[in-house]
Amino acid sequence: METTNILLAGVGGQGVLLASQIFTSVAIEADLDVKQSEVHGMSQRGGSVTSHVRFGDKVYSPTIDPGEADFLIGFERLETLRNVHCLRPGGTIIYNSMRINPSTVAAGVAEYPDEIAAKIAAFGEKTFQVDGLGLGQEAGNPRSANVVMVGAVSSFLPLPESLWEEKIRELLPPKLVDLNLKAFHLGREAV
Amino acid sequence: MSEKKAILSGNEAIARGVWEAGVRLASAYPGTPSTEILENVKNYKDIYSEWAPNEKVALEVGIGSSIAGARTLVTMKHVGINVAADPLFTFSYTGVNGGLILVSADDPAMHSSQNEQDNRNYGRFAKVPVIEPSDSQECKDFVATALELSEEFDTPVIYRTTTRTSHSKSIVTLGERTEQPGKVELIKDMPKYTMLPVSAKKRHPLVEERIVKLKEYAETTPLNRVEMHDTKIGVITNGISYQYVREALPEASILKLGLTYPLPENKIKEFAGKVDKLMIVEEGDPFFEDQIKVMGVKVDHGKDLFPLLGELSAAFIKAQVSGVATELKDAAVDLPGRPPAFCPGCSHRGIFTILKKLKVFVSGDIGCYTLGALPPMSAMHACVCMGASISMGHGMAKVVENSDDMSQKVVSVIGDSTFFHSGMTSLLNCIYNKSNSVAMILDNRTTGMTGGQENPGSGRTLSGEEAITADIPALVKAFGIKNVVKIDPYNLVDIEEKMKVALASDEMTVVVVEAPCVLRYRISHPPLKVDAEKCTACKRCLTVSCNALSLEEKGDDSFVVIDPNMCAGCGVCAQVCKFDAIGE
Structure with missing residues (x-):
């Protein structure tokens, strides 16, 4: 299998890292080589977060270079726009349309850009907007929006549905498994 | 038999590697990107592990363990090696008994650091070998080789990672633990371990010979x-x-x-x-x-x-x-940045709101409170390294003319973990040399920026055992400082009044702020609400830089709203509001 590059982008606290973990676990189970990279530290305080997930027969670099991402998974619309140039020609953007104000916007010293959806659509040939927050709510908790996004992306990957379900069961606390499985399926059917 | 595999970060793999290689003791001071090594080592019960108050202490604990014959791990971020350089350079002379590896986690591109020094230079400077893995499998496997090399050549080994090897995950084939070859016992060997000139003069030539032998080893080792x-x-x-x-x-x-x-x-x-x-x-x-x-x-x-x-x-x-660059689509331009900010409810918010209002010069330090330097707070004016705030503030106060001009007065701000790290000696210097500066110790009972690790003030050790909670006001008083003032960081009037008194005093004042980290200790009060009728959208509350607040514009009408899911009910925004529009 050629290397698949998935770039996840969001805000600290949105569960970007758990989503990455689901991707990497599924890929390992499918006997693929996997690398994942993120930067911890300052991002924990509500800053921008990106996580790079790469899998295929053999993966060297743990990071995805600009213009190389097959998928850009946006967990928030401004963070999606911030990373659109990372997409390869013909790549796919799947993003959660929710808005989280950066501190500069909240403080009134910067403006949250308008018409983000149009700007994002201008970049990607295939763009899918997902109401992550709404579907998460439908699943039982808006915090499961990250797993909604995993579900949405999963429908584009040649990996069996049962494998995703198995890994969600393994990685989430037992109390949250059913809710997140529901979130996963809502996401999978949303695109 | 199928091999056991896992996907591990470089840091997790190093922890696994030291466990497999029979390491007995691990010591560290937290620092990105090295922190998770010890956080994972603590899960291996065969290894005694601890947080030290700083990197110099961590390495010295490690040297003791090595002299006693135990295989030893010491970890720190790149700038930590500067702090630990003193013991490192002479440990190079004494050599080891049990093998010792010193992890230096470097941070090229400065994702979470104040500089991007290349610590391979320390290998050459201290005349010790440097080993560098390139993925998680090597992070694990090279540990055993490094420890064997350490013992064979009687030298500490610098084990250098960078942010991308530390924090990237890749697949690792796991092994089992092998106990170390040597015995753990104290053997008196004065000429080897007591670095008086008479013995050090005999050790130095051995260090030079060691480098020659290591060069020969380098020719044949599978590491290359x-x-x-x-x-x-x-x-x-x-x-x-x-x-x-x-x-x-x-x-x-x-x-x-x-x-x-x-x-x-x-x-x-x-x-x-x-x-x-x-x-x-x-x-x-x-x-x-x-x-x-x-x-x-x-x-x-x-x-x-x-x-x-x-x-x-x-x-x-x-x-x-x-010579051919890939053609890239232009990135979206002019997007508002998303810098990290104080968490909603953070005890630092009120402090920096008042320091900004007082227009003083803030000599800062390393920790979450360094975020006070970023806009819109913009209330920290210098920050160099761990523990430097108080000593730099003292130096400033000694040379700047004493006046009532607030912009020429300095307040040094330091956190609890950084105070324990190297701020205590700075403070002792201040009182010894009759400083008239003001130092604030923001004690939130954790090492916040690296993710909330325990420290000598938090009441727990790395392994979760109960421990002392160092009494900062008592310590400061024991130094001989008379003016020790406690303030409530959630009461802006209290902060302002006490700070004004401290700044007017001719003697050193130490302000201690005791307020546990809201993130680490999950502290929250009922969320506040904005009365839209009273709100005039003056945006004054927005200057406290809280992500729970935002301005809502509906046609001609605009007012501030508070996100109830984020608000921790700390009340700082309510206190800056002139229209009494924020309440429960």
Whole structure:
């Protein structure tokens, strides 16, 4: 299998890292080589977060270079726009349309850009907007929006549905498994 | 038998590696990107592990453990080695008993650091070997080799990672624990371990001989590996750069150095002789390049193509070698940044709101409160290294003319963990030398910025056992400081009044703020609400820089709203509101 590059982008606290973990676990189970990279530290305080997930027969670099991402998974619309140039020609953007104000916007010293959806659509040939927050709510908790996004992306990957379900069961606390499985399926059917 | 595999970060893999290699003791001070090594080591019950108050102490604890014969791990971020340099340079002379590896987690591109020093230089400076893994499997496997090398050559080993090797995850084949070969017992050997001039003079030549022997070892060790492919381009590389090179130049021949100091001169010359063009791809300083040029080897490309600032990447290497840059779509421009900010409810918010209002010069330190330097707070004016706030503030106050001009008065701000790290000696200096500066110790009972680790004030050890909670006001008083003032960081009037008194005093004042970290200890009060009728949208509350607040504009009407899911009910915004519009 050629290397698949998935770039996840969001805000600290949105569960970007758990989503990455689901991707990497599924890929390992499918006997693929996997690398994942993120930067911890300052991002924990509500800053921008990106996580790079790469899998295929053999993966060297743990990071995805600009213009190389097959998928850009946006967990928030401004963070999606911030990373659109990372997409390869013909790549796919799947993003959660929710808005989280950066501190500069909240403080009134910067403006949250308008018409983000149009700007994002201008970049990607295939763009899918997902109401992550709404579907998460439908699943039982808006915090499961990250797993909604995993579900949405999963429908584009040649990996069996049962494998995703198995890994969600393994990685989430037992109390949250059913809710997140529901979130996963809502996401999978949303695109 | 199927092999056990896991996907591990470099840091998790190092922890696994030291467990497998029979390490008995691990000590560290937290620091990105090294912190998770000890956080994982603590889960292996065969290893005694602890947080030290600073990196110098961590290494000294490690030296003791090594002298007693135990295999030992010490970890820190790159700038931590500066703090631990004193013991390191002389430990190089005494050598080890049980093997010791000192992890230096470097941070090229400064994702979470104040500089991007290249700690391979420490290997050469302290005359100790440097080993560098390039993925998680090597992070684990090289540990055992490093410990064997440490024992065989009687030397500490610097184990250098970078942010991308520390924090990237890749698949690792796991092994089991093997107990260390040597016995743990104290053996008195004064000439080896007591570095008086008389003994140190005998140790230094051994250190020089050791480097010569290590150079021979470097020629044959499997840590240094040649991968011959096409001979048009030959690349000498190390660490994460190796992965980038493999991706960018799949046809190139590679000499991958895992032992990056001292260098294998013959192996390098032999490799250089087999390839048409020799390139050196290394992040950071021209560490290989300078040494290889001194060997008389012709280097076709090094820092001319691969600069020393920041990080490299596969795409960048490919573009530099081919001379053809990939055409990229333009990134979206003029987007508002999303800098990290104080958490809703954070006790630092009120402090910096008042410091900003008082217009004083804030001498800062390293921790979450350093975020007070960023807009819109913009209330920290200097920050250099751990523990420096109080000593720098003292230096400023000694030379600036004493006046009532608030902009010429200095307040030093330091957190609890940083105070324990190296602020205590700075404060002792202040009282000893009759400082009239003001120091604030923001005690939130945790090491916040690195993710909430325990420290001597938090009441727990790394392994979760109950421990002392160091009494900061009592300690400060014991130094001889009379003016020790406690303030409530959630009461802006209290902060302002007490700070004004402190700033008017001719004597040193230490302000202690005791308020546990709301994130670490999950502290929250009922969320506040804005009365839209009373709100005039003056945006005054927005200056406290809280992500729970935002301005809502509905037609002509605009007012501030508070996100109830984020608000921790701390009340700082309510206190700055002039229209009494924020309440429960």
